[in-house]
Amino acid sequence: MPTEINRRHFLTMLSSLSAGTAVAGSTLWSPILKGEKLKIALVGTGIRGITFWGRRLVEKYSDILEFVGLCDINPGRLEFALKEMQVSCPTYANFEKMVQERKPDLVIVTTKDSNHHEFIIKGLDMGCDVLTEKPMTTDEFKCQEIIDAERRSNKNLIVGFNYRWSPYMTKIKELLMEEKIGKVTSVDFNWYLNTYHGASYFRRWHGLRQAGGTLWVHKATHHFDLLNWWLDSDPEEVFAYGDLEHYGSNGPFRGNNCRDCAHKDKCAFHWDITKNEFLTNLYTKNEHHDGYIRDNCLFREEINIYDKMSAQIKYANNVFVNYSLTTYSPFEGWRIAFNGTDGRLEAWQDIPYVEEQDVSQAELHAQEMNQNAGEINYKPLIAHNLWNDYERIMVGYERGGHGGGDKRLHDKIFVHPEKEDPYERAAGVRDGAMSVLIGVAARNSIESDRPVRIAELTDLQPRAKRI
Template sequence: MKNSRRKFLSSISMLAASSAMPLHAFNFGSSKKLKVALVGTGIRGITFWGKRLVDEYSDIIEFVGLSDINSSRLAYGKKYIGVACPVFIDFEKMVKDTRPDLIIVTTKDSTHHQFIIKGIEMGCDLLTEKPLTVDEIKCQAILDAEKKSDKNLIVGFNYRWSPYATKIKELLMDKTIGDLVSVDFSWYLNTYHGASYFRRWHGDMESSGSLWVHKSTHHFDLLNWWIDSEPSEVFAYGDLEFYGKNSPFRGDNCRTCKHSNECDFYWDITQNEFMKELYVDHEQEDGYIRDNCLFRKDIDIYDKMSAQVKYTNNTTLNYSLTTYSPFEGWRVAFNGTKGRIEASQDIPYHTNITVSEAEKHTNEMDQTNKEELSYEPIIVHKLWKEHETIQVPMEKQGHGGGDKRLQDKIFKTADTEDPYGRTAGIRDGAMSILIGIGARRSIEQKKAIQISELTDLVPQKKR
C-alpha cells in the first residue's frame, strides 16, 4: 500500500506542476491511505470524484470529509458515494477536523477560488473541477496563493485522455502535416444538453463566467495541447438570441409552467429519479432550482459564440460554439505546411449513430457504459497525395474514455511516462480560461484582448 500511495502522491505533483516539479514533492513517508475531502456534492462531485473513486481506488484513498452548503443534499451525497466519513456545512471546520491530504473542489464555478485559496492556506493540496475559476481577478488570486505556498493545485481536465483526442495529438507531434498553420474548431450542443446550461446557474454570468468559460475551457485546453503553444490574443463575437428573453413562453420552472403543452423544451425533472433525489428533494434549503425556465429574463450569458485566437507560435484558431444545434458533436481541421487533418465526432450523417440526441450526454457521462467497441475516422490529406482514413477505436463512457484514463494515470500508472504530455497543471487551467475570459472582454470592449494583460502569466511559445 505504501508504494501505491507514493505513486498517487507523485502523480498529483506531476499534474500540478505540469512536470515542472520533482516527483518526490509529495513524499509524506506514510503507509496510510491518502486522506481525501470533497467540497460540493452536486452531480459531478458525487459521481466522478465521489462514487467512482470509492469503487475503483479504495485500496489507496480514504474519504475523511464531505462539505456542502446544503445539509440535505450533503446527506444524500454521502449515501450515494457510499462512505462513512463525517459531513460539514463549514468548509474550514472540515479541513481543521479531518486534516486531508487532498481537497477536491466541485462547487459552483464562481466559488472555486474561495475553497482553492483557503485550502492552500490551510496546508492542503487541491484538485478542482474545470474551470479553474470564472474571471481574471479570481485567477490571479489563485496564482498568487499557490506561489506563496509549497502546496499544489491541479485541474481535472479529461478530454485530453480520450483515445480519439490522443490520436490527433500523435499525428500532430509526428509532423504528419508539417508545421501547423491554422485550426478550425466548431462544437455543437444539441437542444437537450445545450438547453440544460440555461436552466441552471450557468445561465448567470457572475456564477459561470458564461459558456466561454464553463464549457469552452474544455475545448481551449484541448486546442492549447494540440497546438502545443499558448494563446497571445483573442477577438470574439457573442450574443443571446435564442434562450432568455427570446421566447413568449415563460414560467417559474418546467414543473409548474402553464406552457408545458406548447413548449418544445418542456422537461419534467421529477420523472428522473436520480435528478429528483439529488436536486428537487433539497431545494428548500438553498433555493437551487435545477429546472429553471430557459426563457427567464435574467439569463445574461451568450448562446452563440465565435472567436479568433492567435497563438505565440503564430498558429491561428477559428472557434465557434453553438448551443441549440439539432445534433451534438464537434469538428476540427488542422492546416499545416504539408497537408490537412480533419476529425469529428458524433456528426449524425457521418456515421451510424444508434443513440438518440436526448440520450447522448447521459451516455457520455456514464462511467459504466459498456457499448460495443466502435471506430471513428480521422482524415489525413497530404499535399499532392490522396487522402488517408485512419480508423480510431472509440469508447462511449466517461467522455470518450477520458475520465477513467485520467484517474488511472493518477492512481494506477503514475510512474509510467506519458509521451503525449496529457498531464495538465495550474498553468494549463489558467490558459484555457483566459481565452474565454478574453473573449468576454473582447465582446464587451469591441476590441482584441491581449492575454498577457489579464494576469501576470506571460504566454509562452511552447507549452
C-alpha cells in the same frame, strides 16, 4: 492496482517529479509510502462531485484512498451524498473547520464555478494539495489570486481536464507531434450543443454570468484546453463575438420552472425532472434548503450569458484558430480541421449525416457521462497530405466517460502519477489559467469591441511553446 510502493520506487518517483515529468500532485503518494490511505475531502456535493469525483473513486480506489469529509451549504445534498457515495465520513457546512479537523491530503473542489477560487486558495493556504473541476475559475482577477496562492503554498493544484485523456483526442495529439501534416498554421474548430444538452445550461446556474462566467468559460474551457495542448503553445490574442438570441428573454413565454409551468403542453423544451429519480433526490427534494432550482425556465429574464459565440484566437507560435460554439443545434457533436504546411488533418464526432448514430440525441450526453459505458468502437481521422490521396486512420473510441478520458485521468492521478507520459496530458495551474483566459478574453473582447491580449489579464506571459 498497486497497494504498496517500496522506498526505491518512491525515490524514483520524487526524482521524476523534480525533473518535471510527473503529474502535478505526485507527492500525494507519500501517505501510501507510510502504509496509509490518501485522505480526501470533497467540497461541493452536486452531481459531478458525488459521482465522478466521489462514487467512482470509492468504487475503484478504496484500497488507496478514503473520504474523510464532505462539505456543502445544503444539508440535504450532503445527506444524499453520503448514501450515494457509500461513505460514512463527517459532513460540514464550514470548509475551514473541515480541513482543520480532518486534515486531508487532497481537497477536491466541485462547487459552483464562481466559488472555485475560494476553496482552491483556502485549501492551498491550509497545506493541502487541491484538485479542481474545470473551469479553474471565472475571471482574470480570481485567476491571478489562484496563481499567487499556488506559488506561495508549496502545494500542487491539479485541474481535471479529462478530454485530453480520450484515446481519440490523444491520437490527434500524436499525429500533430509527428508532424503528419507538417507545421500547423491554422485551425477551424466548431462545437455544437443540441437542444437537450445545450438547453440544460440555461436551466441551471450556468445561465447566469456571475455564477459560471458564461459558456465561454464553463463549457469552452474544455475546448480551449484541447487547443492549447494540441498546438503545444499558449494563446496570445483573442477577438470575439457573442449574443443571446434563442434562450432567455427571447422565448415566446416563460414560467417559474418546468414542473409547474402553464405552457408545458406547447413548449418544445419542457423537461420533467420528476422522471429522473437521481436528480429528484439530489436537487428537487433539497431545493428548500438553499433555493437552487434545477429545472428553471430557460426563457427566464435573468439569463445573461451568450447562446451563440465565435472567436478568432492567435497563438504565440503564430497559429490562427477560428472557433465557434452553438447551443441550440439539432445535433450534438464537433468538427475540427488542422491546416499545415504539408496537408490537412480532419476529425469529428457525432455528426449524424457523416456517421451512423447508434444513440438518440436525448441520450448522447447521458451516455458520455456514464462511467460504465466502455464499449470500444472505431472512428476515423482523415489525414490528407499535399499531392497525395487522403488517408483514413481508424481510432479506438469509447462512448462513456468522456470518450474514455475519465478513467484514464483517474488512473494517472491516483495509480501511477510517476509514469512518464509522452503526450503530457496532466494539467496544472498554468493549463487551467490559459484555458480560462481565452474565454475571459473573448468575453472582454465582446464588451470592449477590440482584440484582447492574454498578457493583459494576469502576470502569465504567453509562450510560443508550452513548458
